[in-house]
Amino acid sequence: MKNIKCECGHVNPEGTVLCEACGKPIEGNQHIDGNDKKKLLNMRYDGSARRSQTYNKSIVDKIWNFFSSVKIGVWLIVTALIASAIGTIYPQEMYIPADAVSRDPSIFYEDRYGITGQIYYQLGFHNLYGSWWYMLLIALIGISLVICSIDRFVPLYKALKIQKARRHASFLSRQRLYSETEHVTSEEKNKIVSSLKKQRYKVTDENGHILAEKGRFSRWGPYVNHIGLIIVLIAALLRFTPFMYLDDYVWVREGEQTVIPGTKGEYYIKNKDFILETYDENDERFQKAIKKEGMVPKNFQTNVIVYKESGETIPGEEPELEEVAEDEIRMNHPLKFDGYTLYQAGYQLNEFTSMTFKVHETDDPEETSLGNFKIDLTSPKPEYKLDSGFRVVVDQYYPDYYLDDGEPKSETDYPRNPAYVFTVHPPDGSEPEMSFVGIGKNVDATGENDYKLGIQDFKMRDVSGITVRRDYTLPLFIVGALIFMFGVTQGMYWQHRRIWIHPTGEGILMAAHTNKNWFGVKKDIERMIADTDIKMVDDQQELDD
Amino acid sequence: MDFLSISSTMLYTAFILYLIATFFFGATIKEKKSDKSKGIAGKIAISITIAGFLAQIVYFITRWIASAHAPVSNLFEFMTFFGMGLVFAFIIIYFIYKLNILGLFALPIAMIIIAYASMFPTEIAPLVPSLQSHWLYIHVTTVSLGEAILSISFVTGLIYLIRQVDQSVRSKRTTWLEIVLFSLIVFIGFSVITVAFNLSGYSAQFEYTVNNSNNTITTDYHLPPIAGPNDGELITGDKMSPLFDAPEWMRGVDAARKFNTIIWSVLSGLVLYGLIRLILRKRIGAAIQPLLKKVKPDLLDEVSYRAVAIGFPVFTLGGIIFASIWAQIAWDRFWGWDPKEVWALVTWFFYAAFLHLRLSRGWHGEKSAWLAVGGFAIIMFNLLAVNLILAGLHSYA
Numbered sequence: 043m044k045n046i047k048c049e050c051g052h053v054n055p056e057g058t059v060l061c062e063a064c065g066k067p068i069e070g071n072q073h074i075d076g077n078d079k080k081k082l083l084n085m086r087y088d089g090s091a092r093r094s095q096t097y098n099k100s101i102v103d104k105i106w107n108f109f110s111s112v113k114i115g116v117w118l119i120v121t122a123l124i125a126s127a128i129g130t131i132y133p134q135e136m137y138i139p140a141d142a143v144s145r146d147p148s149i150f151y152e153d154r155y156g157i158t159g160q161i162y163y164q165l166g167f168h169n170l171y172g173s174w175w176y177m178l179l180i181a182l183i184g185i186s187l188v189i190c191s192i193d194r195f196v197p198l199y200k201a202l203k204i205q206k207a208r209r210h211a212s213f214l215s216r217q218r219l220y221s222e223t224e225h226v227t228s229e230e231k232n233k234i235v236s237s238l239k240k241q242r243y244k245v246t247d248e249n250g251h252i253l254a255e256k257g258r259f260s261r262w263g264p265y266v267n268h269i270g271l272i273i274v275l276i277a278a279l280l281r282f283t284p285f286m287y288l289d290d291y292v293w294v295r296e297g298e299q300t301v302i303p304g305t306k307g308e309y310y311i312k313n314k315d316f317i318l319e320t321y322d323e324n325d326e327r328f329q330k331a332i333k334k335e336g337m338v339p340k341n342f343q344t345n346v347i348v349y350k351e352s353g354e355t356i357p358g359e360e361p362e363l364e365e366v367a368e369d370e371i372r373m374n375h376p377l378k379f380d381g382y383t384l385y386q387a388g389y390q391l392n393e394f395t396s397m398t399f400k401v402h403e404t405d406d407p408e409e410t411s412l413g414n415f416k417i418d419l420t421s422p423k424p425e426y427k428l429d430s431g432f433r434v435v436v437d438q439y440y441p442d443y444y445l446d447d448g449e450p451k452s453e454t455d456y457p458r459n460p461a462y463v464f465t466v467h468p469p470d471g472s473e474p475e476m477s478f479v480g481i482g483k484n485v486d487a488t489g490e491n492d493y494k495l496g497i498q499d500f501k502m503r504d505v506s507g508i509t510v511r512r513d514y515t516l517p518l519f520i521v522g523a524l525i526f527m528f529g530v531t532q533g534m535y536w537q538h539r540r541i542w543i544h545p546t547g548e549g550i551l552m553a554a555h556t557n558k559n560w561f562g563v564k565k566d567i568e569r570m571i572a573d574t575d576i577k578m579v580d581d582q583q584e585l586d587d
Numbered sequence: 588m589d590f591l592s593i594s595s596t597m598l599y600t601a602f603i604l605y606l607i608a609t610f611f612f613g614a615t616i617k618e619k620k621s622d623k624s625k626g627i628a629g630k631i632a633i634s635i636t637i638a639g640f641l642a643q644i645v646y647f648i649t650r651w652i653a654s655a656h657a658p659v660s661n662l663f664e665f666m667t668f669f670g671m672g673l674v675f676a677f678i679i680i681y682f683i684y685k686l687n688i689l690g691l692f693a694l695p696i697a698m699i700i701i702a703y704a705s706m707f708p709t710e711i712a713p714l715v716p717s718l719q720s721h722w723l724y725i726h727v728t729t730v731s732l733g734e735a736i737l738s739i740s741f742v743t744g745l746i747y748l749i750r751q752v753d754q755s756v757r758s759k760r761t762t763w764l765e766i767v768l769f770s771l772i773v774f775i776g777f778s779v780i781t782v783a784f785n786l787s788g789y790s791a792q793f794e795y796t797v798n799n800s801n802n803t804i805t806t807d808y809h810l811p812p813i814a815g816p817n818d819g820e821l822i823t824g825d826k827m828s829p830l831f832d833a834p835e836w837m838r839g840v841d842a843a844r845k846f847n848t849i850i851w852s853v854l855s856g857l858v859l860y861g862l863i864r865l866i867l868r869k870r871i872g873a874a875i876q877p878l879l880k881k882v883k884p885d886l887l888d889e890v891s892y893r894a895v896a897i898g899f900p901v902f903t904l905g906g907i908i909f910a911s912i913w914a915q916i917a918w919d920r921f922w923g924w925d926p927k928e929v930w931a932l933v934t935w936f937f938y939a940a941f942l943h944l945r946l947s948r949g950w951h952g953e954k955s956a957w958l959a960v961g962g963f964a965i966i967m968f969n970l971l972a973v974n975l976i977l978a979g980l981h982s983y984a
Contacts, residue, residue, distance in 0.1 A: 076948060084948070086946060112943050112946055112947060113947070115943060116940050116943050116944055119936050119939055119940045119943070120936075120940055122936055123933050123936035123937060123940070126929050126932055126933050126936070127929070127930070127933050129924065129929060130926040130929050130930065130973070134924055136923075136924075137925070171924045289920075321713040325713075327653070327654065327655070327711060327713075328710075328711060328712060328713040330710040330711075331708070331710040331711060331712035331713065332712075332713070334708065334710065335708075335712065338712070338713045338715060339715055339716060340713065340716065341716055342716050372716065373716035373717050373719070373917055374716070374717065374719055374720040374722075374916055374917045376916065376919070383919070385918075385919035387919060509919040511919055511920075516915075516921075519911075519921070523908050523911075526903070527900065527903065527904060527908065530899065530900045530903060531900050534896040534897065534899065534900055535896075535897070535900070558892065558893070558896060559889070559893060560889060561683075561684065561886065561889055561893075581885070583885060
């Protein structure tokens with residue numbers, strides 16, 4: 043290490059631009075902060091020796107210097123900005139709308155957006171935020187944050203700790219705010235010192251050399267908020283582990299009880315009731331809007347009971363359950379228990395649970411029942427024997443019936459629109475007859491059936507879609523966000539202001555620096571020199587354009 | 588008189604007061620500036636501004652009472668609130684810097700925003716379940732206050748550019764400055780044209796199909812169709828038929844109608860801009876420039892930076908942190924890459940880059956002013972385009 047001794051006697055580390063103690067520009071290092079071409083000194087890091095500006099030999103130096111550059115940091119931010127924006131041109135994979143022809147991305151993007159959609163998909167932009175390069179970009183920003191902060195914080199902290207009230211005259215004259223006054227009485231000097239103290243400056247006097255300083259802690263704001271961001275990024279990383287972060291989904295039918303996925307079979311959820319409410323269209327307040335926009339939902343709610351398995355369970359036996367929680371889960375009102383959170387996330391109305399059919403003679407206008415049977419849709423049987431001797435065989439069952447090019451099919455496995463092909467075997471042993479029965483449909487295959495089946499009764503229920511979450515990373519996110527907010531407030535709402543006074547025989551030199559809000563520091567100085575003949579500082583700023 | 592009509596009267600009053608205040612701020616230009624006593628025009632102007640702001644507060648409170656929820660739930664309410672936030676941020680900055688010229692620009696921009704907001708449906712609409720939370724007003728008010736403060740940096744940046752860009756010869760910079768001014772005029776054009784056709788009660792209906800599905804959708808044009816829906820059929824017979832169909836890829840619900848509105852806005856903006864140019868006989872920037880001689884550019888630069896420094900933490904709190912907390916409660920995830928969320932992040936990235944660039948030499952002054960303009964463009968994009976074009980969870984309007 044080639045240390046540099048300043049004429050004031052202080053020994054500075056290699057690479058120092060302005061002497062840590064007296065601020066005198068150190069010869070040979072002025073190009074580092076660009077001071078050689080300007081009248082004013084670059085005060086950004088108080089001219090302290092930054093590693094990145096000092097060493098550039100080994101590969102470690104080169105990597106360090108790359109990431110410690112604010113320019114690189116800004117480029118990384120701008121790249122992330124543009125990439126993020128691109129991801130909103132078309133919906134991301136998870137937001138492919140339900141009414142799409144296909145929710146398969148390889149079909150959807152081309153189908154809806156044509157050639158540009160296909161390109162978008164093939165470039166992988168349909169899952170942009172989960173792509174390796176987007177995550178790499180965020181990781182690089184993280185690395186840049188850490189290295190930038192260390193590179194600047196350590197030397198800046200030292201420089202501000204070591205700084206002396208006695209500053210070199212050339213340091214003062216090359217500050218943005220500067221003035222020279224030829225005659226200053228000691229009375230005036232006392233006046234300004236007491237005024238500075240009144241303005242809550244910390245005043246140090248070193249043989250008439252005065253340093254007044256306030257708000258130094260705001261200089262640490264950027265480093266504090268960067269720590270907050272790092273914590274947020276670490277939390278985001280931890281979410282990739284299943285222990286820290288669980289995300290699952292369960293459909294529960296009204297009246298049914300089912301195991302909660304992701305809980306290793308430990309917890310069960312029972313759906314007591316699903317409630318969907320809409321706003322009253324006659325409500326005076328909202329009448330106009332509802333008339334214009336149509337029905338507006340008011341509430342999605344599932345009344346649930348959560349059970350926990352208690353004690354040992356013997357395989358094959360019903361587990362013993364103990365109630366843990368009973369609640370109404372609504373939007374904006376999730377249910378929390380034992381680290382898990384349940385959210386109202388989806389619903390399916392009117393699934394059939396059971397249907398009752400009756401048999402009657404085709405030409406009987408009274409449709410007098412010749413016997414009936416009930417199909418329990420949770421466990422449909424292949425055939426039903428009626429008391430009157432009829433036998434009905436279920437040939438085909440379509441839980442969610444639709445016609446696909448004239449061919450009957452089932453859209454899902456859920457009984458949302460059940461339809462059947464039955465064979466009716468009359469008790470007298472005559473020829474069995476085929477008929478097709480569904481909601482609002484009753485087709486006689488041959489047109490010569492003697493018997494007809496009719497829907498006598500049915501029961502329906504709703505299904506609730508519940509998200510299951512367990513997220514141990516949340517506290518970390520909260521801590522990170524809090525630290526970030528603290529740091530950003532500290533750095534933005536306070537400023538580090540310094541005023542130097544350098545005695546010259548009869549008079550003084552005066553200079554001031556602040557890291558932001560020059561208007562504010564000028565006001566402080568105006569107040570300080572009020573009722574004295576000390577000259578107001580000149581603003582020597584050189585606007586670059 | 589019920590609360591709702593008090594509410595709309597007060598909004599109207601606020602608008603008129605802002606207009607009057609703008610004239611008084613204009614009068615400050617002519618005043619001989621004596622450092623000791625601030626001119627009387629400036630005092631009147633800021634007093635009227637505060638009166639207007641109070642009127643708008645009354646609008647806000649009475650509408651809240653009338654609808655029983657914070658009136659920040661649709662595009663009209665949110666934009667109006669944003670305009671109010673802009674006035675509020677201006678008042679704060681005014682009392683720090685006593686900069687009269689700021690009022691001459693900030694108030695008209697707030698007025699353009701409020702007028703524009705009023706073109707969207709203003710009926711009181713019920714809240715869908717996901718919005719029924721206290722976080723509605725906590726999140727939305729903080730976010731729009733943050734954006735309003737950030738917008739002040741746009742206002743000062745714009746003044747800076749008009750003041751500093753060399754108008755003696757035509758250049759890229761003068762052209763871009765005219766484009767920025769023209770964009771503001773487009774908003775006025777939209778409001779004028781919408782009011783005109785609303786008064787005449789124009790309506791033309793089309794039938795068309797979307798997204799290869801079989802269901803037919805009817806859309807109601809309130810502006811004469813320059814661009815009709817792709818393969819659409821006019822069902823109100825006596826109205827003019829479209830000059831052309833919207834391109835085939837515009838297949839979203841009402842996409843063609845929105846496209847038609849954009850065409851009308853740009854056209855009426857062009858007409859307005861043309862008229863102004865005809866009267867001024869020079870670039871608008873060049874016409875305003877002499878009025879700004881007395882303003883100190885370095886002070887403008889500082890206010891611009893200060894506004895970002897104050898606005899950035901507020902925006903982060905409202906637009907990222909509160910937003911995440913609410914999303915966690917309502918949608919079971921605090922971050923889901925919904926377009927509105929992404930654009931909040933884009934805004935955040937942008938101002939983070941802005942703040943970091945201010946660390947380097949060479950990014951103060953004019954470059955910084957251009958950045959402030961860019962930031963405002965992103966904010967407006969997130970406010971409007973994301974709701975109107977990129978549909979997502981936030982498209983409540």
